[in-house]
Amino acid sequence: MIVERNMQRQLVTITPQGTIGEALELIRVHGIHHLPVVEGKTLLGVLTDRDLRMALMPLNSNSHEKEIYFLTKEISVQEIMTQRVITASPDMYIEDAARLMRNHSIGCLPVVEHDELVGIITESDILDVFIEMMRIISGSERIDLILGNRKGAFEDVSATISQEGSEVLSVGMSPDEDLERRIYYFRIKGKNLATIVDALKRKQYKVISTYS
Numbered sequence: 001m002i003v004e005r006n007m008q009r010q011l012v013t014i015t016p017q018g019t020i021g022e023a024l025e026l027i028r029v030h031g032i033h034h035l036p037v038v039e040g041k042t043l044l045g046v047l048t049d050r051d052l053r054m055a056l057m058p059l060n061s062n063s064h065e066k067e068i069y070f071l072t073k074e075i076s077v078q079e080i081m082t083q084r085v086i087t088a089s090p091d092m093y094i095e096d097a098a099r100l101m102r103n104h105s106i107g108c109l110p111v112v113e114h115d116e117l118v119g120i121i122t123e124s125d126i127l128d129v130f131i132e133m134m135r136i137i138s139g140s141e142r143i144d145l146i147l148g149n150r151k152g153a154f155e156d157v158s159a160t161i162s163q164e165g166s167e168v169l170s171v172g173m174s175p176d177e178d179l180e181r182r183i184y185y186f187r188i189k190g191k192n193l194a195t196i197v198d199a200l201k202r203k204q205y206k207v208i209s210t211y212s
Contacts, residue, residue, distance in 0.1 A: 001170065003097050004090035006129050007111045007119035013038045014047065016078035020055060023047055023077055034108040034122060037081045041116040045081035048107070055080045087112045088121060098126050140169055141193045142211040143186045145200060149179050153205070157186065160199050166190025183208055 013036045014023055023035055027049050037045040055075070088097050088109040097109055101123055111119035143161075147153035158168050172185040188196070197207050 001094045001129060002090065003088050003092045003094060003109075003111055003121050004119070006094065006125050007088075007090070007121040008125065009119050011036060011117065011120060013117070014077055015039060016044055016076065016081070018077045020052060020075050020077065020080065024052055024056075027052070034120065036110050036117055036120060037077055038117055043085060043087070043110050043112055043117040045078070045083045046085050046108070046110060047077055047081045051080055051082070085110060089113060090118060094126060094129050097121055098130075101126070140187050140189050143188065143193070143197065143200070144183050144208040144210070145186070146180065146182065146206040146208065147184055148206070154184070156203070157184075157200065157205065160203065161186065161188055161190075161196055164190070164192055164196045164199055166192060166196060 012026055012030045012032055014026060016037050016039065018037075027033070027035060033049045035047040036043055037047055086100060086104055086106060086109060088100070088111050090111055090113050100109060101107065108120055108122040110117055111121060145157070147157065150156075154171075161168055167189045168186055169189050170187040172187075174181075174183040176182040190196070193210055193212055197210060200207055
């Protein structure tokens with residue numbers, strides 16, 4: 001499953017010249033936690049609700065003023081935004097996006113294609129994907145096999161599974177560069193796993209293991 005299928009496309013953004021006060025209002029009105037900073041369609045940075053809270057943390061003071069901040073709400077976004085942004089591409093696997101977020105302790109990945117911002121995927125979006133995947137897995141079976149160097153093998157295996165009355169839900173593969181060792185993991189929905197395995201073996205595919 002790839003990022004493009006699960007990213008948010010309707011984006012709320014702000015320009016670097018926008019003020020902290022404007023950013024606060026956008027986050028409040030839209031109920032979001034991450035605000036991409038753009039110039040046209042070019043991503044320049046990201047601003048989070050945490051960045052804003054830290055920038056506007058009240059000072060301890062004996063003043064009669066109700067609000068005294070480290071920075072005023074008129075400071076521009078570009079002065080506090082994160083400029084070195086870690087991004088995803090639309091064709092990145094969800095698992096890789098999740099790993100990036102975990103490794104860098106961030107809550108979102110702007111999605112960039114051809115140097116233009118096309119979406120954003122957050123930790124909540126990824127959690128929704130994994131919840132859905134677990135729901136699918138609980139009612140499915142798996143076949144692990146080696147396709148080798150045979151031309152059109154992937155399409156042939158998928159067609160064989162379909163012909164036997166089952167549906168391919170997802171496909172993963174091991175990281176082996178050698179095609180003779182690379183294992184493909186077909187997650188399928190159906191009740192005739194043994195019949196599918198027999199059909200694949202008749203076509204000389206090497207079935208490594210099955211799970212039901």
